[in-house]
Amino acid sequence: MPTVEVADLKDDDFLLDVREDDEWQAGHAARALHIPLSEFVARYGEFTEAVPQDGRVHVICRSGGRSAQVTMYLVQQGVDAVNVDGGMQVWAAVGRPVVDAAGEPGAVL
Incomplete structure (x- = not known):
């Protein structure tokens, strides 16, 4: 499973958040594309x-399990995808910004 650490992500990396709607609304990375795993x-x-033609897709969820499933699927489709190790829990823990659905400071559920 290709993985990447949160600390290694750059601000312009393409981020795909696969958490459910309630999790997304409570708090997410501002620049992420949101498509829940269930959909x-x-x-x-x-x-x-939405995905850049020549870019890598960084897939994130709460802790890494759901994003690992999507990463595997994308790799099978020929997409350059990596799972973000530790997910949004690590994202928030290392101080990366988290916003809610209104763009205000959010929290990771």
């Missing part, structure tokens, strides 16, 4: 329209 296959076209 991912049905919304794959939305993903392909």
Whole structure:
């Protein structure tokens, strides 16, 4: 499973958040694309329209389990995808910004 540490992410890296809507609304990385795991296959076209053609996809969830599933799926589709180790829990713990649905400071559920 290809993985990356939160500390190694750059501000302009493409981030895909696969947590559910309630988790997203409570707190997420401001620049992330949100497609919940439960809807991912049905919304794959939305993903392909958003992802940069020559860029790596960094997949994140709460702790790394759901994002690992999506990462495996994407790799099977030929996408350069990596799982963000530790997910949003580590993201918040290392001080990366988390915003809620209104763009205010958020929290990771």
